[in-house]
Amino acid sequence: MVAEQSEGAGGRRTAVAWAVVAIVLLGDLLDLLDALVTTIAGPSIVRDVGGGPEFLQWLAAGYTLAMAAGLLVGARLGDIYGRKTMFLIGISGFTGASLICAIAGSPELLIAARVAQGLLGSMMVPQALGLIRQSFPPERVGVAFGLTGPILALGGVGGPILAGWLVDANYFGWGWRMIFAVNVPIGILLIVAAALVLPRSEPDRGVGLDPAGASLAAAGMAAIIFALVHGREFGWAWWIFAILMLGIAALAAFGIVQRRRATRRLATLIAPTLFAKPAFVGGLAFGALFFGAVMGTALLIAFYFQLGMGMTPLQAGLAAAPQAVGMIAGFVLSQILGLSRRTMRLGLAAIAVGFMVVACLTGWAAGDVQLWQLLPFLGLVGAGMGLAIAPYFDIVLAGVDEPEVGSASGSLTAMQQLGNAFGVAVLGSIFFGSVGPGAVADTSAYSTALAGALALSLLLIILAAVATTALPRRARIGHEATDVEAAHV
16 A cells, blocks of 8 residues: 555656646747747748838847846745746746737837847746756756656757748737737746646755846847948948947956956956856857858858748748757767767868858849758758757866856857847848848849858858867766756757
8 A cells, every 4th residue: 555655656756857847848949949930930020010120130140149138047046036936937928928919019118029039038947957856866967857858859840831831821910919929828837837736946045146246247148239230321420330339348347247247256257267168269269250150151142032932931930940950960969979079170061062052042042042952961061060069068067177168068058049130130130231222022133142141151150160270179077967958959
């Protein structure tokens, strides 16, 4: 009888633990999908609510910029106030912001809601691994965490297709608004489930925050992105350069604040000792260059499919599938080849070849380029992304001391999001600046613009390859992922 009761209790604990995994992974999946959907729905949104190329860039950059700023403090807030509490705050706010996105009638309100989505998502996402760790015995945590990669990879494949299907289906006459509206019932379900199922963690009031540092970092990043997005619109007026310089100054001040707080033994967002580690500095540089190139290019290709080749949103989503499938294949191949610097460089080489061929096809063939000519090389780019991303965190963290791993992984993840935003801003400005205001229906103009943007993307990939010289040769054996790192693998 006692044995049966023990087995029954153990079965219930196991069921609850897997329910925790389902809840936090669904929350992560919502974040991933909302980072992807505007790449497909962007042109439809512009036709409905107005706005120009800058608005299209902010739809993506606003979300990732807010996510980057919030990730610097999101995991620490979970330590201070409890992971369950911060997950509930994050998913509740994310759901509300999604509703505002769905009903927004102006570009300004939609961008504000997208920024809110990113910021609140950054409160939710970093709690995932900590909640899973609380729910499983140590020997089972790896099994539970192993589901994260495949599920998020499937989201990367299905996200653009789902967005295109919802826009084209035009349910209830809502069109693009449905890509945000579907978050609301899912979010409500997650709120109820999280409140009932997620375990509570003991708040650690001894953990400190750095509000001044967080504010300086956010202001600096926002100012730089604003200048890069709107510089072309205002003819690179003097005040655009002034905003750009203010942004750089704010980031410099952020570094000074971090050093002073460390000297006084106060909490910092980034451990200043990390900047003496070549692996960390090289990892930051790689993250900014690599993610700026690949994510900025992915956005422009989605725009090119619709604006240049006349595809519907669903067709554009389906056309993006080979790149996503290639990325999954790259992840699998990286496990066979090993998480090494050589594997990363092999991925970069594949991306470089893919970018060069697509640039040549669109630049030379211009209006005559065919989709079937592009897809194999976009698949190659995806495979290269998988090969380069899979070892990234572990390779960089092999070059830092164990007590610095948490700070380093959070900084690298924030840089990943910041690189996304910079890529959208810089490559988007080149792309739309090349198209010009009178070429909305000119396939040749969009082809030439994409080729020009890809040339810069190729340069960024080459520089990313140079940055890998500062990285260790192999990942640290037995390294256990941290909360923030795991959320965006």
